[in-house]
Structures are given as C-alpha cells and as structure tokens.
Amino acid sequence: MSKISTGSFSIEELENVQITIGSIVGAIEKKAEDEGEMGPTPKPGISGLRDWDHKLLNRYEPVYTPMCDQCCYCTFGTCDLTGNKEGACGIDMKTHQAREFLLRVITGAAAHAGHGRHLLHHLIETHGADHPIDVGPTNIKAPVIQTVTGIKPETIGDLEPVLDYVEEQLTQLLATIHAGQEGAAIDFESKAMHGGMIDHVGMEVSDIAQISCLGMPKADSEAPLAEIGMGSIDSTKPVLLCIGHNVAGVTYIMDYMEEHDLTDKIELAGLCCTAIDMTRYQMDNGGTPTAKIVGSLAKELKYIRSGIPDVIVVDEQCVRADVLQEAQALSIPVICTNEKIMYGLPNRTKDDVDDILNDLASGKEAGALVLEFEKLGELAPRLVMEVAPIRKEKGITALPTDEEFKELTNKCVHCLVCEMACPMNLPISDAMTAAADGDLTPFEILHDKCIACGRCEQECPKDIDILNVIEKASQKVIREEKGMMRAGRGQVSDPEIREEGVNLVLGTTPGIVAMVGCSNYPDGTKDLYDIAKEMLKRSYIVVVSGCTAMDLGMYKNEEGKTLYEEFSGSFLKGNLLNVGSCVSNSHITATTIKVAAIFAQRNVTGNFEEIADYVTNRVGAVGIAWGAYSQKAASIGTGCTRLGVPVILGPHGSKYRRALIGKPYDSDKWSVYDARNGEELAIPAAPDYLITTVDNAEEIMPMLAKSCIRPTDNNMGRMIKLTHYIELSKKYLGIMPDDWHTFVRTETDLPLAKREELLKILETEHGWEIDWKKKKILSGPTMKFDVSAQPTNLKRLCKEA
Amino acid sequence: MVDTTKNIKMYTTYGTKSAKPVQPKISAKLISKAKRPLLVVSSAVLDEELLKRAVSIAKKTGMQVAATSTSIKGFLNEDVKAKYINIHALATYLGDVNWTGLDGEGHYDLIIVLAHKKYYINQVLSGLKNFTDLTTLSIDRHYLQNASMSFGNLKPEVHLEALDELIENL
Numbered sequence: 027m028s029k030i031s032t033g034s035f036s037i038e039e040l041e042n043v044q045i046t047i048g049s050i051v052g053a054i055e056k057k058a059e060d061e062g063e064m065g066p067t068p069k070p071g072i073s074g075l076r077d078w079d080h081k082l083l084n085r086y087e088p089v090y091t092p093m094c095d096q097c098c099y100c101t102f103g104t105c106d107l108t109g110n111k112e113g114a115c116g117i118d119m120k121t122h123q124a125r126e127f128l129l130r131v132i133t134g135a136a137a138h139a140g141h142g143r144h145l146l147h148h149l150i151e152t153h154g155a156d157h158p159i160d161v162g163p164t165n166i167k168a169p170v171i172q173t174v175t176g177i178k179p180e181t182i183g184d185l186e187p188v189l190d191y192v193e194e195q196l197t198q199l200l201a202t203i204h205a206g207q208e209g210a211a212i213d214f215e216s217k218a219m220h221g222g223m224i225d226h227v228g229m230e231v232s233d234i235a236q237i238s239c240l241g242m243p244k245a246d247s248e249a250p251l252a253e254i255g256m257g258s259i260d261s262t263k264p265v266l267l268c269i270g271h272n273v274a275g276v277t278y279i280m281d282y283m284e285e286h287d288l289t290d291k292i293e294l295a296g297l298c299c300t301a302i303d304m305t306r307y308q309m310d311n312g313g314t315p316t317a318k319i320v321g322s323l324a325k326e327l328k329y330i331r332s333g334i335p336d337v338i339v340v341d342e343q344c345v346r347a348d349v350l351q352e353a354q355a356l357s358i359p360v361i362c363t364n365e366k367i368m369y370g371l372p373n374r375t376k377d378d379v380d381d382i383l384n385d386l387a388s389g390k391e392a393g394a395l396v397l398e399f400e401k402l403g404e405l406a407p408r409l410v411m412e413v414a415p416i417r418k419e420k421g422i423t424a425l426p427t428d429e430e431f432k433e434l435t436n437k438c439v440h441c442l443v444c445e446m447a448c449p450m451n452l453p454i455s456d457a458m459t460a461a462a463d464g465d466l467t468p469f470e471i472l473h474d475k476c477i478a479c480g481r482c483e484q485e486c487p488k489d490i491d492i493l494n495v496i497e498k499a500s501q502k503v504i505r506e507e508k509g510m511m512r513a514g515r516g517q518v519s520d521p522e523i524r525e526e527g528v529n530l531v532l533g534t535t536p537g538i539v540a541m542v543g544c545s546n547y548p549d550g551t552k553d554l555y556d557i558a559k560e561m562l563k564r565s566y567i568v569v570v571s572g573c574t575a576m577d578l579g580m581y582k583n584e585e586g587k588t589l590y591e592e593f594s595g596s597f598l599k600g601n602l603l604n605v606g607s608c609v610s611n612s613h614i615t616a617t618t619i620k621v622a623a624i625f626a627q628r629n630v631t632g633n634f635e636e637i638a639d640y641v642t643n644r645v646g647a648v649g650i651a652w653g654a655y656s657q658k659a660a661s662i663g664t665g666c667t668r669l670g671v672p673v674i675l676g677p678h679g680s681k682y683r684r685a686l687i688g689k690p691y692d693s694d695k696w697s698v699y700d701a702r703n704g705e706e707l708a709i710p711a712a713p714d715y716l717i718t719t720v721d722n723a724e725e726i727m728p729m730l731a732k733s734c735i736r737p738t739d740n741n742m743g744r745m746i747k748l749t750h751y752i753e754l755s756k757k758y759l760g761i762m763p764d765d766w767h768t769f770v771r772t773e774t775d776l777p778l779a780k781r782e783e784l785l786k787i788l789e790t791e792h793g794w795e796i797d798w799k800k801k802k803i804l805s806g807p808t809m810k811f812d813v814s815a816q817p818t819n820l821k822r823l824c825k826e827a
Numbered sequence: 828m829v830d831t832t833k834n835i836k837m838y839t840t841y842g843t844k845s846a847k848p849v850q851p852k853i854s855a856k857l858i859s860k861a862k863r864p865l866l867v868v869s870s871a872v873l874d875e876e877l878l879k880r881a882v883s884i885a886k887k888t889g890m891q892v893a894a895t896s897t898s899i900k901g902f903l904n905e906d907v908k909a910k911y912i913n914i915h916a917l918a919t920y921l922g923d924v925n926w927t928g929l930d931g932e933g934h935y936d937l938i939i940v941l942a943h944k945k946y947y948i949n950q951v952l953s954g955l956k957n958f959t960d961l962t963t964l965s966i967d968r969h970y971l972q973n974a975s976m977s978f979g980n981l982k983p984e985v986h987l988e989a990l991d992e993l994i995e996n997l
Contacts, residue, residue: 089922090958091953092957106843108956119957720915721870721896722896725913761911
C-alpha cells in the first residue's frame with residue numbers, strides 16, 4: 027500500500043468503489059513541520075527529555091523515605107535492602123525506591139489514560155471522529171498535547187494518535203519496572219518524570235473530549251454553582267448514588283431522567299470526580315445542576331452506611347473495593363458500569379432491562395454488571411424508583427439506635443488498638459469515654475478528621491463498628507454539611523491569559539496556587555478553606571480541582587457564603603477557579619504553557635524542554651496536594667514538576683517514598699544562563715524544592731509565598747512576594763524568615779512600609795552596606811537586578827551558544 | 828520509674844530492622860554523652876505539658892532545637908537555641924555530610940525526636956535509617972520502628988512521666 031502525502035488529490039475512473047479513510051497518519055505533525063513550527067522533541071521517548079530531567083534533579087535531589095525495607099518483586103527475593111543494601115538482582119535500596127515511585131506514577135497515569143481511552147472510544151462512537159474540539163475561546167485547544175506531542179488536534183478523532191503515543195510510553199515505562207534492568211536511581215527518576223508528563227497528556231485528552239462532546243462549561247468563569255455535602259441530599263426522595271471518575275455512563279441516566287420527567291423525583295447524588303462531572307454535564311449554556319455532590323472518597327463508606335442511597339452505580343478509579351459487601355448488607359443494589367470494577371457480579375449487559383430490574387429489586391441478585399449505557403440509563407432510574415419506597419419504609423441503615431449507641435460506647439475497653447490502626451492515630455478512645463458520658467463533641471470533631479477507611483473496625487477486639495459510632499454521634503454535624511461548589515469551568519481562555527500573563531511573569535500578581543488532589547488530609551477539611559482564603563485575600567490566583575474543589579465548598583464565611591460565592595472565577599488575581607475533575611488537572615499545567623505561548627510568544631509545538639525552562643524561571647506557580655493519597659496524585663504532581671511547577675504535599679505525602687529537595691546552602695546549584703550572552707546568572711533558592719511535604723496548614727502558608735518567587739520578578743513583583751513571605755511567616759510561625767534577605771536584589775525589592783526597618787536589619791545582621799542618605803543598598807546582595815536578563819537553564823537557547 | 832519498653836506493638840512493619848526499645852534513664856545517658864545532639868520537635872509540642880518538658884531538655888543540655896512545623900512558636904520566649912526548619916528539608920540536609928548544621932558549627936551525632944505525627948516522623952526516620960549513619964532516638968509516645976532506639980507505645984500521662992524521668996537523669 028502506498029503512502030499519500032498531506033493535501034488534496036483525486037482518483038478518477040473508479041466506479042462502485044467505497045473508500046474509507048481511517049486516519050491520515052502524521053498529517054497534523056506534517057502540517058506543523060511544513061509551517062516550520064515543530065520543536066525539537068515531538069512525541070519524546072523515555073530518553074527524549076532526559077537531559078532536562080537530569081538538570082532538574084541536579085538542583086533538586088531525590089530524597090528517599092522508604093515505606094518498606096524489603097523488595098518482593100521477583101522469586102529471587104524477598105530481599106532485605108535496609109541500609110541501602112543490594113538485593114539478589116543487584117538493585118540497591120535507593121534505586122528500588124525510585125523504581126517504586128515510578129510504578130506509582132505510571133499507575134496513576136494509566137488510570138487517567140485508561141479513563142481517556144474509554145471515554146474517547148465511547149464519544150467517537152456517539153459523536154463521530156469528526157466532532158470538533160471546542161473548549162472555549164482559544165487558539166491553543168490542547169496546550170499540553172501540542173507541547174509534548176507536536177499534535178494540534180482539531181477533532182476528537184485527532185486525539186486517537188495522541189492516546190496511542192501515551193499508551194506506548196506507558197507500556198515502555200512499565201517494562202522498565204521488570205527485575206534486573208535499570209541500575210541508576212536518577213534514571214528511574216527521569217522515567218517517573220516522563221510518566222508524569224505523559225499523565226497530563228492523557229488527562230487533557232480525557233477532559234477536552236468530554237468538554238467538547240458532553241456540553242461541559244467551556245472556559246466559563248461563571249460556571250454554575252452546585253450543591254454539595256451530605257446534608258444537602260434530600261433523603262425523602264429515592265436516592266441514586268453514583269461513585270467514581272468516569273461520567274460517560276451516568277450521562278445516560280441523566281438523559282433518561284430528563285426524558286421521563288424523573289429529574290425532580292429522584293435525588294441524583296455523586297461521590298468523587300463523577301460527581302463533579304455530573305454537575306458539568308450540559309451546563310455550557312447555563313442552568314443549574316440538578317445532580318448533587320456528596321463529597322470525596324472520605325465520605326464513601328460513611329454515606330453508604332447511612333443507608334440513604336437506594337441504588338449505587340459505580341464506574342472506575344477511587345471507588346472502595348468493598349462497596350458491594352457494604353451495600354448488600356443494607357439491601358442497596360449495585361450496578362457496575364465499567365470493566366475496571368466488576369465485583370464478581372454477573373454480566374447482564376445483554377439481558378433485558380426488565381429482567382435485570384426484577385432480579386435486583388427482588389434482592390435475588392445483589393448487583394449487576396451492565397456495560398451498555400443505554401440499558402444503564404433506563405435501568406438505574408427505574409430501579410431506584412422501585413426499591414426506594416421499600417427501603418425507606420423499612421428504614422434500613424447501618425447506624426445504631428440511641429440505645430445501641432450507648433451499649434457500643436460502654437463496650438469499649440480502651441485498649442487503644444483502634445488508635446494504633448488508625449492512619450491518623452485519632453483519639454478514638456477518649457471520644458468513646460466522652461460519648462458514654464453523653465458528650466458527643468469529641469466524636470463530632472473526629473468525624474471531619476476521619477477518612478472513613480474502617481481500619482479501626484478491623485482491629486477492635488470488641489467488634490465495635492467504630493465508624494458507625496462516629497457517624498451516629500455526628501448526625502447533627504452531618505445534617506449541617508451543606509455547601510456550594512462552582513462546577514468545573516475547564517481551561518483558562520486565551521483572552522484571560524493575555525490580560526493576566528504579564529502580571530504573573532513580572533510578579534505583580536504574586537502567584538498561582540493550584541490546590542489539587544485527594545482527601546487524605548492530616549487534620550480535616552477546613553485546612554483547605556483556610557489556605558485558599560488566606561491566599562485569595564492576598565491576591566494570589568487560586569486554582570482548584572477534584573476532591574479539593576469539593577471539600578473547599580463545604581465552609582462558609584460569616585455571611586453564609588462559600589469561597590466560590592465570595593470570590594469570582596476568572597483567571598485574575600484574587601480569583602478562585604475550579605477547573606473540574608481529576609482529569610481537568612491538565613488545564614493547570616496547560617495554563618502555564620499558555621502563558622509561555624501567548625504572553626511570551628514561545629513556540630510550544632513539540633517544544634517541551636523550552637517551555638518547561640520558561641515556566642521554571644518565570645511563572646510563579648505552586649501546587650498543593652494536601653490530601654494526596656492516590657497513585658494519580660503522584661503522577662499529577664510529577665507531571666507538574668517536570669514542567670517546573672513545584673508541589674507541596676501534606677504529611678501523608680511522605681509515604682510516596684521520595685521528595686525532590688534542593689540545598690539552598692550549596693550556591694553552585696543556584697545559577698542559570700542569561701540567554702542574551704550565555705553568562706552565568708545567580709538565582710534565588712526559590713522554590714527550594716520540586717516536591718516536598720509539610721506538617722500542617724500553618725506551615726504551608728509562608729512556603730507558598732516563597733515558592734512563587736522567580737528570577738524574572740520585577741521590583742514591584744519581588745516586593746509584593748517578599749511582603750507576603752514575611753507577613754505569612756510572622757503570622758503563622760511567629761518569626762521573620764531567616765532567608766528573606768537572600769531574595770533582595772535592590773532596596774526597591776523591599777516591602778515599602780518596612781523598607782527602613784529592613785535596611786537596618788540588612789546592615790546590622792547581614793553586614794550589608796547601606797547609603798542611609800539615599801536609603802540605597804551599596805553592597806550585600808548576591809544577585810543583581812537586571813530587568814532585561816533572560817534566565818534559562820538551556821545553553822542552547824543562549825545567543826553565544 | 829516508668830518502663831517505656833513494654834509495649835512495642837506495631838500495626839504494620841517496615842521490615843526486619845526495628846528500633847531498640849529504650850528506657851528514660853538510658854535515653855538521658857545517650858543524650859548527655861552525645862557531642863552534637865539535635866532535638867527535633869514538631870507541632871504537637873505546643874501542648875503545654877509537652878512544651879514544658881521539651882524546653883527543659885533543651886535548657887538542661889544546651890542542645891540545638893530543630894523546631895519543625897509550627898513548633899517554633901513555643902520557643903520564641905524561651906532561652907533555648909531553637910530554629911525553624913521544614914522537616915523534609917531537615918531530613919535532606921541530615922543526609923549531607925557537607926551540611927554544617929542549623930548553627931553552622933557542624934553536623935550532628937544524635938537526633939532526638941519528640942512530638943511528631945507518628946506516620947510522618949517514621950518516614951523521616953526511614954530515610955535516615957537507610958541512607959545515613961546517624962543514631963536516632965525517639966522519645967515520642969508511639970513506638971517508632973525506624974528510629975535506632977525508641978520509647979514503646981505509651982499513654983499520654985505515662986509519656987509525660989517518662990520525659991520527667993529522662994530530664995531528671997540528664
């Protein structure tokens with residue numbers, strides 16, 4: 027078969043011949059090449075960006091904190107690697123930890139890419155491969171895809187070769203996990219960065235496909251508000267609960283409900299990212315989401331145990347493995363809709379809806395696997411209408427009665443085994459004592475901190491259903507759990523970047539704080555609200571997604587407003603943007619790419635290294651994954667780091683086994699080139715990490731401000747950032763940060779109101795020379811301010827190179 | 828006398844190497860003998876009773892306090908050598924032989940940990956156990972497998988007694 031080049035052609039003298047064109051191989055890349063746009067690394071392989079990774083890893087060294095000292099990958103083992111010993115295959119502890127981290131990253135990336143592939147297959151089938159990509163006002167429809175692969179997709183069919191690339195890379199990366207290969211930790215780290223970058227490509231495919239086809243908001247700063255919280259669910263109606271991360275099947279349920287006038291009759295509720303995407307569905311032309319959000323994974327077991335859901339529909343990813351058992355105990359039928367979760371249930375995909383309905387409603391079967399969405403759309407609403415009246419009449423719940431509650435709290439022997447099993451070591455024993463004395467407050471406090479994993483129940487020697495006790499004690503608090511979340515808006519638009527890009531690069535908008543990730547928080551959900559509010563008040567742009575976007579909406583100010591109602595949703599200083607679900611995290615990295623493309627006119631096509639270099643040196647953005655627990659959070663964060671966006675994790679994040687931390691005292695590590703002439707340029711040690719952890723929400727505040735300092739800040743920008751750094755350190759730690767002076771280049775970098783006081787400190791404590799008449803710094807700074815300097819880590823971008 | 832070595836039960840294990848359970852008196856001896864000990868505390872030290880004891884240990888020995896997280900707030904008005912540092916950064920620098928310490932006077936030979944989240948400090952100690960030669964001593968109220976030596980699991984009131992005994996023996 028011959029290859030046909032891009033362009034038009036005609037075939038004559040053919041009769042009765044049907045010609046089918048599947049895809050035109052490489053057509054988009056060829057067009058980019060012809061237009062002279064293609065950068066040096068379209069579709070990089072595992073080693074394609076290795077030099078860049080090694081540059082980053084030289085400054086930000088991997089720090090390993092193993093979760094397990096042994097390796098049990100192969101039958102040579104188990105090998106004890108304690109003390110960095112080598113195992114039977116020759117791998118040492120350090121390298122094994124890097125491999126373990128890589129495995130987490132590609133697991134997460136595969137979850138998103140698998141989700142994307144499933145969605146894309148489905149949407150191409152329903153909407154056609156020619157369905158145009160429409161993500162709002164932009165010329166760069168897929169910034170991450172374009173930067174990494176060089177492909178500029180116009181239709182959803184164009185996303186197929188992008189996913190082909192993602193899948194190939196993931197396969198190659200997974201192959202490197204096999205025993206007896208890579209022996210250098212740093213190269214496993216580079217592979218992990220590759221996996222993280224690939225993850226953002228997969229996520230972007232998923233989200234732009236669903237935004238384009240499912241009527242989701244398109245870069246809409248005024249996306250509608252959706253109700254959230256266990257207390258917001260009307261349990262008097264039949265309650266249909268959808269759990270997971272892939273909304274494709276649920277849209278059929280929503281359509282059926284609308285077509286059959288059931289939308290007002292059924293309470294459609296969601297958990298995790300499916301819930302977020304349910305509130306985005308068909309909201310691109312305004313309206314109010316009818317679906318409600320229960321919350322994040324931490325609410326899953328609690329909500330099922332309440333007995334309120336009458337039917338549960340699960341799709342994929344963050345769904346508890348015991349949903350079927352838990353639901354079965356409370357006569358709640360479960361419908362599995364995705365091959366990733368089948369719970370051993372019979373496949374009823376080809377069966378008649380009436381037959382499935384009868385078997386589930388009668389309790390003959392505990393659940394069913396239904397992979398055909400048309401059937402699911404009809405089955406779930408009909409089933410919930412049928413079983414709800416029966417269940418509600420019986421009042422089925424796992425929660426104890428008042429009397430049983432008393433018995434359970436008195437049964438506790440205070441052995442503390444539950445506290446040891448609790449991932450958070452929560453003070454359950456004291457709360458039991460208080461509850462037995464009639465004081466429920468300690469349990470109400472625990473309710474927010476408890477992630478409802480149920481480990482305590484597995485260990486209790488008295489078989490107390492501790493989770494049920496906590497939930498029963500917290501009924502008053504749960505009833506009041508009512509908030510609002512702005513539905514995911516999708517990308518940041520080009521006009522928004524045009525307006526704000528200059529402020530970001532010069533530092534006059536102090537930074538972007540991207541709050542992402544899951545719900546394994548160290549001290550409950552309120553921290554998110556406190557962090558976001560503090561940074562919003564200080565004019566940072568706060569971008570949120572996923573579980574964080576949900577939990578943030580649970581708290582209100584004195585006027586009863588959530589942050590979503592208090593702050594606008596544009597990409598402007600002091601605004602709060604919810605980009606959407608897990609896969610919408612790609613819009614966060616995409617935003618930084620767009621700043622490089624639109625504000626700085628950099629070519630992004632197949633040009634990852636240059637764009638990452640730009641972001642590293644110029645875009646003051648920092649990510650927070652406060653409750654990161656999943657492998658997906660590991661891959662999302664790692665994708666950010668390869669692009670130069672540092673990420674701070676909550677304390678549980680230390681269990682990912684490795685951080686990337688720089689040493690500010692090693693001055694050799696803190697310099698770049700000036701692209702104008704190739705000369706070395708000293709830069710501030712900020713951020714001084716690429717991925718790290720902190721202990722609590724107060725500690726993170728000054729770190730956020732410091733993390734947004736970049737070499738290109740102008741004086742006004744540096745002054746603003748330094749002001750926040752100093753103020754936040756004083757407010758939350760009670761101290762002047764000991765490194766603030768290292769960020770001062772000239773007196774005009776100093777906060778105006780404190781300039782004289784700070785000059786005095788520079789003179790007396792740091793030995794700087796000050797001209798007091800002119801209030802000028804004469805000597806002292808290690809960096810000089812040059813407004814025209816062009817910082818880069820890449821010698822090849824320097825004029826002299 | 829408090830027996831801090833009785834309960835060393837673990838919910839999960841990191842591997843074959845476990846901290847040696849240690850009594851308060853022996854802990855005091857180790858601290859007194861160390862040339863450059865470092866007391867690493869975290870936010871839980873802001874509890875009034877714990878703070879009192881952490882300050883006593885620092886004062887009696889004159890040792891440097893690495894005040895991680897928000898714990899520095901507890902030491903602002905105390906006459907002790909305390910400095911804020913993020914614990915993950917500290918764990919990194921402790922693994923670097925070229926680091927000159929929080930006071931610029933050299934590396935440390937004994938790391939003592941107190942008032943941390945158990946799961947968090949165990950990770951930090953895991954890094955130190957596997958990649959450094961540092962001796963680490965936990966005087967926290969949970970048995971920390973990844974320390975070189977550790978108190979066992981203690982009830983809060985017993986933990987305070989153990990700390991008092993340690994202080995007496997410094």
